[in-house]
Amino acid sequence: MTGTPDLSEEDVRQFARIREDFTRMMLGYRFGMEQVATRLDILREESAELHVDNPIEHISTRLKSPESIIAKAARQSVPLDIAALREGITDIAGIRVVCSFVADVYRLVDSLTAQPDITVRTVKDYIAAPKPNGYRSLHVIVEIPVFLSSGAVHVPVEVQFRTVAMDFWASTEHKIFYKYEGDVPADLRRRITDAAATAARMDDEMAELLRAVHGAAADTGRE
Template structure:
């Protein structure tokens, strides 16, 4: 209607909470619908499971501080891209790209950035596909575009990332060299496991004539 004003103005912590939580609900539903549709058409689930979380106020403030920004609502909205975060876990690397494409094709979703840490793993060995997207949240008097970070990874990548995260947390990011190189070795094994599982699955699909 004529009353609708598109604005990215978010002024209070309560508004941050409300808007990012709404964005999380919307993206979660969208992903669920895409998964169900995919299941209908292709007779298999590309998504193993999904986790959604809002970043805690403490973590948001910590991240702003780490990047040299004052803790204001404006800075949170501008510089913290993962206040709302969804993690999508799937079986095969090929599913990751299918899911990413389905999400990008949604008319009301705008993809702001993509980081493909599968093609280009992080120095730690970390692999995952990251997208920052923006989607509109409809309030009573305005539409606010809200950012959501989507991480898409295989079960094996998730297994690795969970342990690595736990280890880095324990050592406050300064783990002993032998642990880091062991983790890096494991990351390579995960990549090769993913590749072998994928080709095994493709061979089976070919036999089934799919």
């Protein structure tokens, strides 16, 4: 595993110079992340009340630590400057949304990104086009305005949407790669990819079962 790189004395001095601005930046990211998580909670409760179903199994949030941000900036040669950090590191604030079905993923993405004060920066759909190892998820980076005493800032938040099956596979794959420090034997890599295909088939089968019970409404969220 790649460890935290040693910081030069100049890096340390530069960080000390921007400490106050860095703290304000981190507050903005935390508030932005919390706002997006609240929007998702509202969508979850609305759906549960109106459609008698809950499209979200659980939501988790993650804010990178200052040490992690500085280490990533060093690895990617991003200057320790607030504007450069905002532009160069897009996953400072992250949210993971685990849904019951693939259809729920796309409905939630559409509902969240349709809100007028949310701007979509990037969409990476690894459900429609999985990674070579079988990883499936839908990543969206959205921007949301946060109003601080110094003025409004538009904060990027990375939101990962996946099903329960996708989440179980990704969690297990991460643990295996951590145990082997990234050097996973070829046979295990093949089995991991095969397991991803099994998880995808499970998602397809559960969607078919839902359609058998609810008909076409299962694909649209409408009863």
